[in-house]
Amino acid sequence: MRHLKAHRKLGRTSEHRMSMLRNLATSLINAQDERIITTLPKAKELRPFVERAITLSRHATNLEGDNAEAQSVHLRRRAATFFHAGNRQQKISTGRRGPERAPRTAGVLALRRLFDELGERFKDRPGGYTRIIKLGRRDGDNAELAIIELVDNRREREAIEAANKRAKSATSAKKKSAKASKEVEETGSRRGGRKADRTYEKEETTKARGRGRGATDEKTEDQKPKGGSRTKKTEATSAEKDTEK
Amino acid sequence: MPNPKRRHSKARTRKRRAHDALRQPQTSVCPNCQEPRMPHRVCPKCGHYKGREVVQVEETS
Numbered sequence: 214m215r216h217l218k219a220h221r222k223l224g225r226t227s228e229h230r231m232s233m234l235r236n237l238a239t240s241l242i243n244a245q246d247e248r249i250i251t252t253l254p255k256a257k258e259l260r261p262f263v264e265r266a267i268t269l270s271r272h273a274t275n276l277e278g279d280n281a282e283a284q285s286v287h288l289r290r291r292a293a294t295f296f297h298a299g300n301r302q303q304k305i306s307t308g309r310r311g312p313e314r315a316p317r318t319a320g321v322l323a324l325r326r327l328f329d330e331l332g333e334r335f336k337d338r339p340g341g342y343t344r345i346i347k348l349g350r351r352d353g354d355n356a357e358l359a360i361i362e363l364v365d366n367r368r369e370r371e372a373i374e375a376a377n378k379r380a381k382s383a384t385s386a387k388k389k390s391a392k393a394s395k396e397v398e399e400t401g402s403r404r405g406g407r408k409a410d411r412t413y414e415k416e417e418t419t420k421a422r423g424r425g426r427g428a429t430d431e432k433t434e435d436q437k438p439k440g441g442s443r444t445k446k447t448e449a450t451s452a453e454k455d456t457e458k
Numbered sequence: 459m460p461n462p463k464r465r466h467s468k469a470r471t472r473k474r475r476a477h478d479a480l481r482q483p484q485t486s487v488c489p490n491c492q493e494p495r496m497p498h499r500v501c502p503k504c505g506h507y508k509g510r511e512v513v514q515v516e517e518t519s
Contacts, residue, residue, distance in 0.1 A: 346507055347499045360500075372510060 221258050235297050235320065238263045241343075241361060242323040242331070248362030256345050256361040266295035267342045270332035289328060296320030334365060 223230055237259045241249050251259070269292040273285050299318035335342050341364065348358040485494040490506040500507040 346511070349496055349499045349502060376510075 221254050223254060223258065232297070234259060234262045235295060238266060239296050239320050239323040241363070242326055243319055246362075246368060247366040248360050250348065250358060250360055252351075253345070253347060253357040253359040256359040259361055260343050260345060262295065264340060264342050266292050266327060267331055267335055268340070270327045271335050271338075272332075273328055274332045274336050289324070292327060293320075293324055296323050331363070338364070 223233070225233065233255075237249065237251065237255065241247070241259065241263055269288050273288045276284050278284075297317070297320035299321040331342075344360075344362050344364050346360045346362070348360060350356065351358050484497060486497045487493070488495045488501040488504060488506065489509070491501060491504040493501065493503040495501040495503070500511075
């Protein structure tokens with residue numbers, strides 16, 4: 214039975230698995246656009262893993278009391294277990310024998326970014342800091358791929374801003390045409406109320422057709438709405454279609 | 459060694475295989491480009507998902 218088997222092993226020993234999850238978490242946080250493409254099972258395993266780390270950083274943003282300093286250090290150390298510690302010794306040891314390599318401190322960078330940026334960003338978000346989007350299957354091994362990304366990233370914020378701008382400019386442009394379309398909308402929404410329609414049409418038609426009809430207005434009143442209402446209906450339906458779109 | 463006792467008729471073979479047909483995978487239509495795509499997945503043609511998200515850079519080949 215699958216009872217109490219909460220996680221995937223991903224075909225690795227526990228050391229290998231932990232190492233890989235740390236690498237994935239580091240990559241996700243350090244990535245330029247805050248997203249990585251992996252297989253779907255890895256993404257699904259990574260999600261609770263990084264989100265726990267992010268929650269720790271989130272808690273660090275609203276510490277109070279005398280031991281706030283100590284607590285923030287403690288949180289940082291707890292979060293550090295989600296990343297590789299970095300290898301500052303490496304530069305020295307390999308420097309003698311061969312060409313110098315950059316120190317492996319990506320995990321340290323990720324931790325710093327986690328507490329400096331992400332904690333503040335997700336301060337008011339109760340979990341759910343990541344999003345997984347399925348991509349379909351990969352050529353070669355047919356593995357299901359997915360994007361895992363941090364929510365509320367730069368690209369998203371820019372998209373929202375752009376949308377807001379567009380909406381603003383659209384509303385200012387619409388204002389002129391709004392008056393004309395409003396009249397149509399009103400008649401469309403008041404389909405059942407024929408009386409209201411009739412009085413409205415009467416005004417309009419009298420204005421449009423001038424005084425000549427003024428005398429015969431009372432007689433033709435019963436006939437007029439027929440033709441008038443037909444055109445109104447087509448207008449209303451077209452308006453409705455627009456709103457449906 | 460095990461050996462077949464009787465001849466295996468075509469009808470038997472075909473009856474067995476009557477249920478072996480594979481089904482076409484379910485697809486839905488991408489609301490952005492009207493191409494078929496797998497449901498709940500990014501459209502491979504235009505890279506859209508859930509309306510706004512351009513997830514991939516569109517490939518021009």
